[in-house]
Amino acid sequence: MLELIFSDYTFRIVALGTILLGIASGLLSSFVTLNKQALVGDALSHAALPGIVLVFMIIKVKNLELLLLGALFFGLIAIGLTNIIKKYSKVKFDSSLALVLSSFFGFGLVLMTIIQKTPTASQAGLNNFIFGQASTMLPHDVYLMLSISILVILLIILFWKELKIFVFNPEFSQALGFNNKYISLLFSGLIVLTVIIGLESVGVILISSLLVSPGVSARQWTNRLSIMVVLSGLFGAISGFFGTIISAISPKMPTGAIIVIVLSVITILSILFGSKRGIIWRQIKNKINNHKIIAYQWLNNSEINSLPIEALQFLTKKNYLAIQNNEYVLTNEGRKLIDYYKEAQE
Amino acid sequence: MNDKPYAIEIEDLTVAYDIKPVLWDIDIKIPKGVLMAVVGPNGAGKSTLIKAMLGIVKPISGKVLFFNTPLKEYLKKISYVPQKGSVDWDFPTNVLDVVLMGRYGKLGWFKRPTEEDVRIAKEAIKKVGMEDFMDRQISELSGGQQQRVFLARALVQEAEIYLLDEPFQGVDAKTEKEIVNILKELVKAGKTVIVVHHDLQTVKQYFDWVGLIFTRIIAYGPVEDVFTEANIEKTYKSRHNLTLKEPFKC
Numbered sequence: 001m002l003e004l005i006f007s008d009y010t011f012r013i014v015a016l017g018t019i020l021l022g023i024a025s026g027l028l029s030s031f032v033t034l035n036k037q038a039l040v041g042d043a044l045s046h047a048a049l050p051g052i053v054l055v056f057m058i059i060k061v062k063n064l065e066l067l068l069l070g071a072l073f074f075g076l077i078a079i080g081l082t083n084i085i086k087k088y089s090k091v092k093f094d095s096s097l098a099l100v101l102s103s104f105f106g107f108g109l110v111l112m113t114i115i116q117k118t119p120t121a122s123q124a125g126l127n128n129f130i131f132g133q134a135s136t137m138l139p140h141d142v143y144l145m146l147s148i149s150i151l152v153i154l155l156i157i158l159f160w161k162e163l164k165i166f167v168f169n170p171e172f173s174q175a176l177g178f179n180n181k182y183i184s185l186l187f188s189g190l191i192v193l194t195v196i197i198g199l200e201s202v203g204v205i206l207i208s209s210l211l212v213s214p215g216v217s218a219r220q221w222t223n224r225l226s227i228m229v230v231l232s233g234l235f236g237a238i239s240g241f242f243g244t245i246i247s248a249i250s251p252k253m254p255t256g257a258i259i260v261i262v263l264s265v266i267t268i269l270s271i272l273f274g275s276k277r278g279i280i281w282r283q284i285k286n287k288i289n290n291h292k293i294i295a296y297q298w299l300n301n302s303e304i305n306s307l308p309i310e311a312l313q314f315l316t317k318k319n320y321l322a323i324q325n326n327e328y329v330l331t332n333e334g335r336k337l338i339d340y341y342k343e344a345q346e
Numbered sequence: 347m348n349d350k351p352y353a354i355e356i357e358d359l360t361v362a363y364d365i366k367p368v369l370w371d372i373d374i375k376i377p378k379g380v381l382m383a384v385v386g387p388n389g390a391g392k393s394t395l396i397k398a399m400l401g402i403v404k405p406i407s408g409k410v411l412f413f414n415t416p417l418k419e420y421l422k423k424i425s426y427v428p429q430k431g432s433v434d435w436d437f438p439t440n441v442l443d444v445v446l447m448g449r450y451g452k453l454g455w456f457k458r459p460t461e462e463d464v465r466i467a468k469e470a471i472k473k474v475g476m477e478d479f480m481d482r483q484i485s486e487l488s489g490g491q492q493q494r495v496f497l498a499r500a501l502v503q504e505a506e507i508y509l510l511d512e513p514f515q516g517v518d519a520k521t522e523k524e525i526v527n528i529l530k531e532l533v534k535a536g537k538t539v540i541v542v543h544h545d546l547q548t549v550k551q552y553f554d555w556v557g558l559i560f561t562r563i564i565a566y567g568p569v570e571d572v573f574t575e576a577n578i579e580k581t582y583k584s585r586h587n588l589t590l591k592e593p594f595k596c
Contacts, residue, residue, distance in 0.1 A: 169433045175426040176451030
């Protein structure tokens with residue numbers, strides 16, 4: 001079965017498409033999560049649904065470009081609405097996002113139910129836009145997803161430094177002479193593009209997780225932005241690949257759901273075992289640090305040879321002390337430890 | 347002497363957030379080569395003044411000139427140290443990388459820092475005494491170290507005018523002295539340095555110029571002329587009045 005899939009040209013193209021979509025949204029998710037905008041993609045994608053259905057009601061055929069234009073139009077209206085609510089009312093930003101998201105999505109579902117009664121709609125596979133289905137995508141649609149993904153990836157590489165400083169310290173970036181309006185527009189544009197091209201393969205409900213999970217997972221493994229972004233791109237790619245392969249093996253399986261499950265597994269593992277911030281590693285590090293502090297206090301506060309025997313044994317075991325001519329003496333490790341904490345206290 | 351342009355010339359500057367006026371009709375002329383403190387009570391508009399000068403906050407009216415040049419053409423020659431709280435110190439980056447950001451303005455769009463930029467950044471890090479912390483995660487820095495890093499980032503901008511927003515916030519006495527010394531060195535080299543400052547006690551010791559503001563500019567000029575009991579009282583009085591006006595408060 002697998003061989004059949006790998007030798008199939010259409011499947012290879014679809015897999016390549018979802019992998020590139022995964023990379024693009026994964027790269028972007030690092031910036032999105034660092035900029036605390038995890039919910040924006042969510043609002044955008046949910047709000048896109050009525051746009052897709054309305055356009056279909058008008059043109060009555062499945063023309064992906066036009067459907068996505070409708071999605072784009074409604075997504076932008078939704079984002080505009082949340083900004084207006086934020087600016088002119090006292091409603092908090094997260095609440096306004098949730099309000100807009102759910103009302104647009106509800107409207108989209110109502111429209112969807114109305115057109116389900118017409119035979120063309122189910123043929124066109126509009127349902128796929130809700131949960132996502134990559135394996136039945138037309139080659140033409142896949143090429144669109146593929147080329148825009150590549151565009152997004154290239155733009156992120158090109159504007160790397162600008163995006164970094166915009167997310168880290170926007171005031172400073174403005175003071176350096178970069179117009180934050182342009183960077184912000186670019187950033188939003190990248191989010192919008194990624195969400196829109198992922199609508200058919202991943203679906204309006206779950207596409208936003210591709211803009212959050214890879215970034216959150218990657219952050220657990222590194223303290224460097226460049227590595228974080230590469231990792232999040234990799235996580236996105238892995239989930240895109242598995243999403244497509246599994247939904248191709250069992251055709252009823254929605255791609256978006258598989259992608260999110262794969263991503264969730266990666267996220268859970270990262271939060272637990274991540275080498276920089278993972279819960280378990282931090283516990284181990286804390287324990288080691290506590291031992292070091294106790295060792296430092298012993299070494300610093302008293303004459304070495306007057307320490308209690310348990311302390312001496314502990315310090316020798318940890319290699320801070322060594323026995324020379326029947327006396328305990330400080331090792332290089334021990335001296336380093338003392339210097340380190342003395343400096344830290346200054 | 348008189349035809350020498352001022353380093354900074356602010357005319358009729360007014361800024362408001364929504365309907366609340368923050369700065370009202372500010373006029374200041376600052377000569378080149380001064381080390382100037384901007385003092386005033388909380389919410390007096392000190393930070394806003396700096397931000398308006400840099401175009402981060404858009405004023406309702408007024409103009410700012412640097413050596414007779416509008417901001418847009420002069421921006422690349424201005425260094426900025428924002429308040430420490432303006433960044434997320436949990437951001438995944440290290441000391442060298444943050445200081446390198448100071449070079450971004452000179453690089454412009456798209457271009458990546460060169461080896462020369464890295465060299466300049468490392469030099470600035472040495473200058474602020476952080477050479478042992480080049481690769482240190484910024485989340486692991488103390489308050490004083492964070493300010494040193496910000497100062498180094500401003501130094502690599504290689505500017506003529508330095509605008510610092512509370513560079514002594516959360517800083518130990520030793521770091522404060524060292525920062526002041528670096529600022530004094532800059533002034534000696536002919537740079538103009540403006541510092542939003544909180545501690546009235548140290549104004550005379552650190553600065554040669556001072557501006558007292560409370561929404562309006564109360565007074566500005568050389569410290570010995572302007573930093574008087576009367577002016578200080580006037581600057582901080584507006585708040586006293588507020589509390590005194592409430593009846594039966596005693």
